[in-house]
Amino acid sequence: MYNFNYYTPTKVVFGKGTQAQVGALVKTQNCRKVLIHYGSGSVKRTGLLDQVKASLDQEQISYVELGGAVPNPRLSLVYKGIELAKKEGVDFILAVGGGSAIDSAKAIGYGVANEGDVWEFYDRKRQAEGCLPIGVVLTLAATGSEMSNSSVITNEDGWIKRGYSSDYGRPRFAIMNPELTMTLPDYQTACGCTDILMHTMERYFTSGGNMEITDSIAEGLMRTVIVNAKILKEDPKNYDARAEVMWAGSLSHNGLTGCGTDGGDFASHALEHEIGGLYDVAHGAGLAAIWGSWARYVYMDCLPRFRKFAVNVMGISEEGSDEEVALKGIEAMEAFYREIHMPTSLKELGIEPTEDELRLLAHKCSIACKGIKGSARILHEEDMYQIYRCSL
Amino acid sequence: MYNFNYYTPTKVVFGKGTQAQVGALVKTQNCRKVLIHYGSGSVKRTGLLDQVKASLDQEQISYVELGGAVPNPRLSLVYKGIELAKKEGVDFILAVGGGSAIDSAKAIGYGVANEGDVWEFYDRKRQAEGCLPIGVVLTLAATGSEMSNSSVITNEDGWIKRGYSSDYGRPRFAIMNPELTMTLPDYQTACGCTDILMHTMERYFTSGGNMEITDSIAEGLMRTVIVNAKILKEDPKNYDARAEVMWAGSLSHNGLTGCGTDGGDFASHALEHEIGGLYDVAHGAGLAAIWGSWARYVYMDCLPRFRKFAVNVMGISEEGSDEEVALKGIEAMEAFYREIHMPTSLKELGIEPTEDELRLLAHKCSIACKGIKGSARILHEEDMYQIYRCSL
Numbered sequence: 001m002y003n004f005n006y007y008t009p010t011k012v013v014f015g016k017g018t019q020a021q022v023g024a025l026v027k028t029q030n031c032r033k034v035l036i037h038y039g040s041g042s043v044k045r046t047g048l049l050d051q052v053k054a055s056l057d058q059e060q061i062s063y064v065e066l067g068g069a070v071p072n073p074r075l076s077l078v079y080k081g082i083e084l085a086k087k088e089g090v091d092f093i094l095a096v097g098g099g100s101a102i103d104s105a106k107a108i109g110y111g112v113a114n115e116g117d118v119w120e121f122y123d124r125k126r127q128a129e130g131c132l133p134i135g136v137v138l139t140l141a142a143t144g145s146e147m148s149n150s151s152v153i154t155n156e157d158g159w160i161k162r163g164y165s166s167d168y169g170r171p172r173f174a175i176m177n178p179e180l181t182m183t184l185p186d187y188q189t190a191c192g193c194t195d196i197l198m199h200t201m202e203r204y205f206t207s208g209g210n211m212e213i214t215d216s217i218a219e220g221l222m223r224t225v226i227v228n229a230k231i232l233k234e235d236p237k238n239y240d241a242r243a244e245v246m247w248a249g250s251l252s253h254n255g256l257t258g259c260g261t262d263g264g265d266f267a268s269h270a271l272e273h274e275i276g277g278l279y280d281v282a283h284g285a286g287l288a289a290i291w292g293s294w295a296r297y298v299y300m301d302c303l304p305r306f307r308k309f310a311v312n313v314m315g316i317s318e319e320g321s322d323e324e325v326a327l328k329g330i331e332a333m334e335a336f337y338r339e340i341h342m343p344t345s346l347k348e349l350g351i352e353p354t355e356d357e358l359r360l361l362a363h364k365c366s367i368a369c370k371g372i373k374g375s376a377r378i379l380h381e382e383d384m385y386q387i388y389r390c391s392l
Numbered sequence: 393m394y395n396f397n398y399y400t401p402t403k404v405v406f407g408k409g410t411q412a413q414v415g416a417l418v419k420t421q422n423c424r425k426v427l428i429h430y431g432s433g434s435v436k437r438t439g440l441l442d443q444v445k446a447s448l449d450q451e452q453i454s455y456v457e458l459g460g461a462v463p464n465p466r467l468s469l470v471y472k473g474i475e476l477a478k479k480e481g482v483d484f485i486l487a488v489g490g491g492s493a494i495d496s497a498k499a500i501g502y503g504v505a506n507e508g509d510v511w512e513f514y515d516r517k518r519q520a521e522g523c524l525p526i527g528v529v530l531t532l533a534a535t536g537s538e539m540s541n542s543s544v545i546t547n548e549d550g551w552i553k554r555g556y557s558s559d560y561g562r563p564r565f566a567i568m569n570p571e572l573t574m575t576l577p578d579y580q581t582a583c584g585c586t587d588i589l590m591h592t593m594e595r596y597f598t599s600g601g602n603m604e605i606t607d608s609i610a611e612g613l614m615r616t617v618i619v620n621a622k623i624l625k626e627d628p629k630n631y632d633a634r635a636e637v638m639w640a641g642s643l644s645h646n647g648l649t650g651c652g653t654d655g656g657d658f659a660s661h662a663l664e665h666e667i668g669g670l671y672d673v674a675h676g677a678g679l680a681a682i683w684g685s686w687a688r689y690v691y692m693d694c695l696p697r698f699r700k701f702a703v704n705v706m707g708i709s710e711e712g713s714d715e716e717v718a719l720k721g722i723e724a725m726e727a728f729y730r731e732i733h734m735p736t737s738l739k740e741l742g743i744e745p746t747e748d749e750l751r752l753l754a755h756k757c758s759i760a761c762k763g764i765k766g767s768a769r770i771l772h773e774e775d776m777y778q779i780y781r782c783s784l
Contacts, residue, residue: 001635003407008400014651015395213616213636213643220608227604243393244605247651251605256648259406259639 001211001260008254010147011173014247016239018177019048019137022094023055025173029133031092034063035085037105039070039097043139048180052096052137064088069097071283072154072161072276073104075119082111082118085132092133095171098140098192099283103151105134106169113168122153122162124370131168137175140184141246142192142284144199144253146174154277161277162368163269174250178242186236190340191284193229193245197222198287199252203264205298205305205376211260218257219312221248226313229340267374268294271387274365279351288342289349293391295330297383302376306330346391358388393601393652400646402539403565406639408631410569411440411529414486415447417565421525423484426455427477429497431462431489435531440572444488444529456480461489463675464668465496467511467547474503474510477524484525487563490532490584491675495543497526498561505560514545514554516762523560529567532576533638534584534676536591536645538566546669553669554760555661566642570634578628582732583676585621585637589614590679591644595656597690597697597768603652610649611704613640618705621732659766660686663779666757671743680734681741685783687722689775694768698722738783750780 013021026034034056036049043049044067056063066081085093085108095105109132111118120126136146145151150165181189200218204210225248228241235241251257258264271294272286281289299306303322310316310329314336318325334344343349353361362385365373373379379387405413418426426448428441435441436459448455458473477485477500487497501524503510513520528538537543542557573581592610596602617640620633627633643649650656663686664678673681691698695714702708702721706728710717726736735741745753754777757765765771771779 001632003410004404006404006406009403011401012396012398014398018395211632211636211639212619213613213640216612216616217609217643220612221605224605224608240393240603243652244603247603248605251609260635 001209002262004259006255006259007167008147008170008256010171010254012147012176012250013173014176016177016179018175019051019180020055022052022135022137022175023059023061025175026056026061026092026094026135027059029092029135029172031133032062033088033090033092034061035081035088035090035093035108036063036065037069037081037093037095037101037108038065038067039101041067043096046180046183048137048139049096052094063094064090069101069104071100072280073100075153075155078104078107078111078118078153081108085112090132092135094135094137096137096139098138099143099145102134102136102143102145102171103153106131106145106151107153108132109134109169110164119155121166122155122164128166128168131166134169134171135173136171138246139180140188140192141181141242141249142195144196144249146171146176147250147254150253152273159277160364161273163273176246176250178239178246181242181246182237184236186233187341188282189232189236190229190342191282192249193225193232193340194284194288194337194342196245196249196252197225198268198291200257202266202269203258203261204309205265205302206261207302207375208305209260209262214257214259214261215308221251221257222313224248226336233340262375265375267379270365270369270373271384273368274361275346275351277364278357278361281349281351285343285349288337288344289346290387290391292330292334292344293387295333297387297390298374298377299326299330305376352392353388358385361388393603394654396651398647398651399559400539400562400648402563402646404539404568404642405565406568408569408571410567411443411572412447414444414527414529414567415451415453417567418448418453418484418486418527419451421484421527421564423525424454425480425482425484426453427473427480427482427485427500428455428457429461429473429485429487429493429500430457430459431493433459435488438572438575440529440531441488444486455486456482461493461496463492464546464553464672465492465499467545470496470499470503470510470545473500477504482524484527486527486529488529488531490530491535491537494526494528494535494537494563495545498523498537498543499545500524501526501561502556502558511547513558514547514556520558520560523558526561526563527565528563530638531572532580532584533573533634533641534587536588536641538563538568539642539646542645544665551669552756553665555665568638568642570631570638573634573638574629576628578625579733580674581624581628582621582734583674584641585617585624585732586676586680586729586734588637588641588644589617590660590683592649594658594661595650595653596701597657597694598653599694599767600697601652601654606649606651606653607700613644613649614705616640618728625732654767657767659771662757662761662765663776665760666753667738667743669756670749670753673741673743677735677741680729680736681738682779682783684722684726684736685779687725689779689782690766690769691718691722697768744784745780750777753780
């Protein structure tokens with residue numbers, strides 16, 4: 001097992017009606033002016049934005065607002081947010097939405113708190129030395145950005161999707177009311193469940209040395225998400241299932257399921273980032289489409305853990321060779337993805353890259369990873385190409 | 393399930409050699425003077441205290457020191473620490489030790505940051521409005537105080553043991569090197585494992601409504617501790633087992649295993665506090681001595697969860713009535729305690745209270761709980777007496 005740091009300072013306020021606490025929570029931050037940042041108009045349609053504003057008004061907190069964050073949030077909106085925040089003297093950002101709004105808020109926060117071009121952090125040119133404090137009212141269980149140190153931004157100049165991680169970006173608080181996720185389309189719910197599973201799976205499939213307690217937490221979390229994703233497919237307004245998935249989303253990416261590991265694999269994420277950057281697909285769906293091909297490509301290099309996953313998460317019988325059990329686990333996971341209507345190939349995802357595009361994807365992925373990626377198996381550009389090709 | 397708040401701001405630095413980072417970590421706190429607070433001389437004998445001082449010296453951080461925190465840490469030393477800290481202008485407390493040193497440090501921190509008598513917080517007369525910032529170098533996996541909001545102090549005037557919880561008291565950082573626990577006597581290791589288990593069991597046995605994800609994390613944690621406690625009995629210098637238990641200790645009491653519950657039962661803790669206050673026994677051993685009697689007294693009121701515990705934690709077969717399965721789970725837990733040489737009765741704990749003393753224990757416990765305690769079953773003074781009596 002490896003030494004590790006664990007740091008999750010975000011205050012979570014979880015449960016029914018908790019959005020009413022937003023004004024009081026912002027007030028504890030002693031800020032002068034808030035930027036309310038959100039995505040599409042859904043927070044307007046549902047009335048959530050009005051509730052948030054009413055709560056801020058009640059505490060006499062002044063604010064400006066900026067909507068428009070889209071899935072795979074764009075750098076251009078981040079620049080716009082930075083300019084607005086500076087002009088208005090904003091010293092706290094309140095993200096109302098899902099991962100897109102939160103990630104965009106983090107990028108704006110870095111841009112305001114640091115000189116120079118914010119893209120340089122995402123392009124791994126330098127490190128941030130601060131971030132405006134951020135709060136979250138979560139409306140989508142998926143990315144875990146509400147407790148994580150990471151954010152992902154897409155630069156429209158070249159459609160380059162890059163992540164940046166810094167503890168400065170961890171939100172101060174996250175209001176999580178599962179009721180707010182009940183009206184999501186089934187597809188988004190399933191994408192979210194996939195993303196949550198993948199955040200733990202990326203940390204689970206490593207070259208070895210994971211702690212048993214981390215494994216047992218990770219396995220319990222994955223089982224919980226799988227069970228409840230199926231419940232939500234039939235009964236999307238099931239509060240308890242929404243709550244299980246929402247809390248799993250935060251725990252899956254706040255560091256807990258990675259304690260003692262080598263940092264995890266994250267090759268599936270890297271491979272998906274290039275797909276998401278070029279084709280603008282939903283992140284969760286992109287992960288589901290690529291995962292099976294990745295798993296079949298690497299599992300023999302990581303057999304004990306694929307076997308353990310099959311038995312402890314997918315409920316596969318221990319009988320049979322390690323290879324047989326491991327493969328059954330991969331098949332069971334793919335069957336689960338199909339059951340919740342997630343794609344298990346690029347074609348099912350709705351894209352059919354040409355040979356040149358496959359090479360381009362692999363090349364961009366290799367550049368983004370500075371040559372190699374992975375833990376279960378170290379991937380080079382040629383490996384990335386092979387996985388993309390297998391996922392057609 | 394219940395709404396919940398989750399707040400664990402403590403930065404954990406976990407693994408081999410991490411105590412060398414203490415100076416750098418204290419430096420990030422921007423403090424002027426540190427109070428190093430520790431317990432018995434063990435941190436001197438092992439050389440840890442010298443390492444800590446050398447690390448502080450290297451960062452040119454000035455400090456004073458106060459040793460002498462004992463198991464069931466005393467109010468008189470807390471008063472001494474408050475006086476010393478005020479006189480010396482201390483603005484950061486570094487606890488080097490286990491739960492006793494940390495709890496004592498928290499109480500000193502409350503005493504310095506608030507006017508009036510610090511005991512009033514523990515006596516539930518008023519709430520703290522702050523606490524000096526605290527850091528920890530942990531030498532004992534047990535109480536989870538390194539990440540928790542709670543502390544327990546014993547007032548020698550009447551030998552009253554009381555806990556107080558406030559988020560102000562959560563440590564800023566915790567350095568956790570499992571190597572530092574390798575020289576512990578077997579008895580202390582077993583007491584620690586018992587305390588860790590009990591922190592999760594107290595949250596697990598409730599009147600209902602627990603989240604599935606919380607249950608799965610709790611069950612995984614308990615299985616991990618049980619497996620590794622047995623390993624440590626045979627092989628006390630097993631690093632991996634020490635690490636599993638140490639990390640379980642923090643997660644068991646930082647709030648994670650209570651998310652979505654009604655707050656937990658904690659009757660066993662309440663019953664033990666009176667024993668610990670009167671007889672000054674080791675906390676973990678006291679818990680083991682009382683738990684079986686508590687469990688048999690309450691399990692019929694909380695049958696589904698005792699059954700689940702039996703199957704998912706103790707590995708009992710699902711065959712048989714709920715009552716049979718639940719009882720087998722309780723028996724298996726008691727057998728585990730015996731296996732690691734923990735007492736399962738007051739006699740084995742080394743105390744034989746008279747009838748009057750049993751009544752006194754129950755009366756003191758009832759007063760401390762303001763009349764009632766528990767979730768699996770609500771206990772009144774007569775119930776407390778019956779459980780004490782059954783545990784003879």
